[in-house]
Amino acid sequence: xxxxxxxxxxxxxxxxxxxxxxxxxxxxxxxxxxxxxxxxxxxxxxxxxxxxxxxxxxxxxxxxxxxxxxxxxxxxxxxxxxxxxxxxxxxxxxxxxxxxxxxxxxxxxxxxxxxxxxxxxxxxxxxxxxxxxxxxxxxxxxxxxxxxxxxxxxxxxxxxxxxxxxxxxxxxxxxxxxxxxxxxxxxxxxxxxxxxxxxxxxxxxxxxxxxxxxxxxxxxxxxxxxxxxxxxxxxxxxxxxxxxxxxxxxxxxxxxxxxxxxxxxxxxxxxxxxxxxxxxxxxxx
Amino acid sequence: xxxxxxxxxxxxxxxxxxxxxxxxxxxxxxxxxxxxxxxxxxxxxxxxxxxxxxxxxxxxxxxxxxxxxxxxxxxxxxxxxxxxxxxxxxxxxxxxxxxxxxxxxxxxxxxxxxxxxxxxxxxxxxxxxxxxxxxxxxxxxxxxxxxxxxxxxxxxxxxxxxxxxxxxxxxxxxxxxxxxxxxxxxxxxxxxxxxxxxxxxxxxxxxxxxxxxxxxxxxxxxxxxxxxxxxxxxxxxxxxxxxxxxxxxxxxxxxxxxxxxxxxxxxxxxxxxxxxxxxxxxxxxxxxxxxxxxxxxxxxxxxxxxxxxxxxxxxxxxxxxxxxxxxxxxxxxxxxxxxxxxxxxxxxxxxxxxxxxxxxxxxxxxxxxxxxxxxxxxxxxxxxxxxxxxxxxxxxxxxxxxxxxxxxxxxxxxxxxxxxxxxxxxxxxxxxxxxxxxxxxxxxxxxxxxxxxxxxxxxxxxxxxxxxxxxxxxxxxxxxxxxxxxxxxxxxxxxxxxxxxxxxxxxxxxxxx
Numbered sequence: 001x002x003x004x005x006x007x008x009x010x011x012x013x014x015x016x017x018x019x020x021x022x023x024x025x026x027x028x029x030x031x032x033x034x035x036x037x038x039x040x041x042x043x044x045x046x047x048x049x050x051x052x053x054x055x056x057x058x059x060x061x062x063x064x065x066x067x068x069x070x071x072x073x074x075x076x077x078x079x080x081x082x083x084x085x086x087x088x089x090x091x092x093x094x095x096x097x098x099x100x101x102x103x104x105x106x107x108x109x110x111x112x113x114x115x116x117x118x119x120x121x122x123x124x125x126x127x128x129x130x131x132x133x134x135x136x137x138x139x140x141x142x143x144x145x146x147x148x149x150x151x152x153x154x155x156x157x158x159x160x161x162x163x164x165x166x167x168x169x170x171x172x173x174x175x176x177x178x179x180x181x182x183x184x185x186x187x188x189x190x191x192x193x194x195x196x197x198x199x200x201x202x203x204x205x206x207x208x209x210x211x212x213x214x215x216x217x218x219x220x221x222x223x224x225x226x227x228x229x230x231x232x233x234x235x236x237x238x239x240x241x242x243x244x245x246x247x248x249x250x251x252x253x254x255x256x257x258x259x260x261x262x263x264x265x266x267x268x269x270x271x272x273x274x275x276x277x278x279x280x281x282x283x284x285x
Numbered sequence: 286x287x288x289x290x291x292x293x294x295x296x297x298x299x300x301x302x303x304x305x306x307x308x309x310x311x312x313x314x315x316x317x318x319x320x321x322x323x324x325x326x327x328x329x330x331x332x333x334x335x336x337x338x339x340x341x342x343x344x345x346x347x348x349x350x351x352x353x354x355x356x357x358x359x360x361x362x363x364x365x366x367x368x369x370x371x372x373x374x375x376x377x378x379x380x381x382x383x384x385x386x387x388x389x390x391x392x393x394x395x396x397x398x399x400x401x402x403x404x405x406x407x408x409x410x411x412x413x414x415x416x417x418x419x420x421x422x423x424x425x426x427x428x429x430x431x432x433x434x435x436x437x438x439x440x441x442x443x444x445x446x447x448x449x450x451x452x453x454x455x456x457x458x459x460x461x462x463x464x465x466x467x468x469x470x471x472x473x474x475x476x477x478x479x480x481x482x483x484x485x486x487x488x489x490x491x492x493x494x495x496x497x498x499x500x501x502x503x504x505x506x507x508x509x510x511x512x513x514x515x516x517x518x519x520x521x522x523x524x525x526x527x528x529x530x531x532x533x534x535x536x537x538x539x540x541x542x543x544x545x546x547x548x549x550x551x552x553x554x555x556x557x558x559x560x561x562x563x564x565x566x567x568x569x570x571x572x573x574x575x576x577x578x579x580x581x582x583x584x585x586x587x588x589x590x591x592x593x594x595x596x597x598x599x600x601x602x603x604x605x606x607x608x609x610x611x612x613x614x615x616x617x618x619x620x621x622x623x624x625x626x627x628x629x630x631x632x633x634x635x636x637x638x639x640x641x642x643x644x645x646x647x648x649x650x651x652x653x654x655x656x657x658x659x660x661x662x663x664x665x666x667x668x669x670x671x672x673x674x675x676x677x678x679x680x681x682x683x684x685x686x687x688x689x690x691x692x693x694x695x696x697x698x699x700x701x702x703x704x705x706x707x708x709x710x711x712x713x714x715x716x717x718x719x720x721x722x723x724x725x726x727x728x729x730x731x732x733x734x735x736x737x738x739x740x741x742x743x744x745x746x747x748x749x750x751x752x753x754x755x756x757x758x759x760x761x762x763x764x765x766x767x768x769x770x771x772x773x774x775x776x777x778x779x780x781x782x783x784x785x786x787x788x789x790x791x792x793x794x795x796x797x798x
Contacts, residue, residue, distance in 0.1 A: 020548075025702070026705055026706065026707030026708050027707075028707060029704070029707035029733075029736065032707075032737070033736060036736050069473065069474050137701075137702075139701075159701075159702050159703070161702060212704045213703075214704055217707075217732050217736055218729070218732060247728070247732055250728050250731070251728035251732045254728050255729075258725075279356075
């Protein structure tokens with residue numbers, strides 16, 4: 001791995017949306033992954049934060065929004081009520097967006113909390129979410145639906161933790177198919193949302209996902225897809241020189257290997273599993 | 286060893302058979318009121334069996350390489366669902382310690398203080414096993430020093446809900462509510478809501494000993510309708526009482542105001558999300574603590590923390606009551622000691638006695654525990670969330686380790702969601718020191734460190750990845766020069782394995798169970 005950036009006159013603008021409200025679960029790691037991967041290729045990056053009290057939406061080629069607690073989502077609704085349309089226009093004009101968990105839910109058309117309260121979203125992502133009493137928590141291994149991501153790897157890994165159940169609208173396709181874990185709703189084996197509006201290449205790429213971990217460092221193909229989308233919004237060449245991602249893919253593959261087929265006790269007959277599971281949980285460490 | 290093993294195994298199977306044989310007992314376990322339905326001759330048999338089997342099960346658990354701090358309690362409760370209530374009747378109403386950070390050290394400090402002032406060693410879960418089964422194991426196995434001995438128990442944030450009614454604590458110490466293992470609990474807000482409910486179920490004379498510097502804790506205890514003793518920082522005229530604890534960076538998950546819900550601000554000193562908070566929205570602010578603490582200037586070369594303690598006599602002023610020097614490193618120790626003194630106050634220990642008793646008390650398991658390995662030193666630190674990593678960073682800055690062994694696992698006791706490593710200042714820990722990464726999630730640590738601490742592209746520090754904990758320990762030790770220090774920063778299950786590996790080599794004394 002070389003740290004000396006190649007000579008390159010390309011540049012992108014990343015806008016981190018509401019880090020003051022949505023920043024638990026290590027999602028700042030997504031920004032780091034994007035910045036580091038761009039700079040290693042000599043692409044200049046500027047990062048702007050949109051804080052809850054800021055008056056206007058900064059212009060960007062790539063918008064990133066993370067996850068938070070339910071309480072914060074009410075505050076997020078307020079900000080998005082003010083700036084959501086502007087964000088919608090920026091994305092319609094070709095900017096890319098990555099929305100994780102709470103941000104994914106907030107940018108949809110509607111979020112109905114478990115208490116029955118309806119939060120209207122700006123509809124940047126065509127998804128609606130209903131809160132439920134039961135959380136989907138655990139490791140997720142999924143398979144990307146779009147083959148344009150990455151160097152031949154289609155698996156997607158991360159950790160989910162959400163009570164909302166999301167249903168995709170007619171304009172949206174799932175980002176991935178779940179092999180292990182709950183995904184959008186624990187029912188239809190879909191995970192996340194993917195929209196590539198066909199402006200040429202990945203321009204205007206919209207990704208919504210429930211995956212933390214954070215998602216981008218261990219899924220470099222997804223990170224590079226977003227960088228390519230940001231570059232194409234600036235009309236710059238989207239060729240990304242390959243990086244040495246040995247460390248990233250080792251963590252990725254190890255995760256897949258550990259979780260895809262489930263834990264060994266998942267393969268036991270149900271009766272036996274009921275005995276083994278509590279014992280296994282308790283004898284440790 | 287073979288006959289012992291066979292006997293223990295036989296007893297273990299017998300226990301398992303009893304444990305899983307009756308369904309109605311399981312439902313009674315979760316609802317003590319239904320116990321009367323299953324009382325009778327069989328119940329008496331089960332009471333005896335549960336107690337008789339405990340040592341055997343404990344033995345099996347340890348022979349198979351486990352800690353034996355939870356499983357015996359689990360089996361005992363399966364055999365006799367009413368055992369916890371029975372055992373709780375046999376001790377004084379306990380002191381319960383709650384919070385995300387500092388439970389184990391504080392529990393240990395309180396236990397040492399009570400032992401000093403009462404002359405009786407209290408029952409305590411010193412190993413840190415703080416779930417329901419761990420509490421049962423502790424009450425079953427800890428030697429009875431007297432009739433109805435005092436007890437100091439650290440209890441998990443969520444397990445507290447089902448234990449509060451049964452244990453009927455005399456005192457509940459609420460340390461803090463910082464970000465910890467969100468996957469188990471959903472969200473911090475969910476824990477706050479749960480605690481509000483739990484605290485309303487406590488006996489009305491239970492005294493709450495609470496951290497005034499944590500706005501989240503304040504929002505739970507303020508309306509609990511129970512007597513409260515608060516502890517917190519005692520600012521000096523010079524300002525910051527917590528040396529090196531404030532990094533000036535953004536506050537990780539800042540708490541909201543208990544009154545109006547806006548994010549609170551910190552004018553004065555703070556350590557992580559704790560300090561002299563004030564709300565810019567409604568003007569609410571930190572209550573004056575009854576016990577105050579600050580770090581006194583000591584010899585900067587030594588590895589001890591010198592603390593000055595103060596008490597509120599009358600009105601709003603704090604008056605000094607004495608100094609405590611503890612072999613704990615870092616600002617977190619200030620809160621742990623203040624909590625122990627405040628708990629002593631609530632228990633009736635004169636503050637000056639408390640201060641004397643605490644002076645020189647050693648660290649708890651994995652809380653900067655120091656073990657001599659030949660001519661090298663191993664420093665064990667538990668890392669479980671950004672706060673505990675900040676603690677480790679402080680310690681590293683003082684101890685200058687020659688090598689750091691970082692361990693990450695994702696079993697239930699570690700916290701299954703490891704994404705917190707991206708919010709923690711692990712890169713500050715790595716710095717210029719060579720690293721060995723270990724544990725089942727060691728590869729995730731490697732990714733985290735590759736992406737560094739900030740937007741700047743940095744050269745990676747030299748590091749080795751070895752997922753196998755025992756061999757990683759050996760290689761790391763080999764890289765430490767004579768008279769050097771190996772610092773271990775790892776999640777719970779890894780720290781346990783390392784501790785046991787050192788015990789097996791007869792390098793570390795066995796832990797009190």
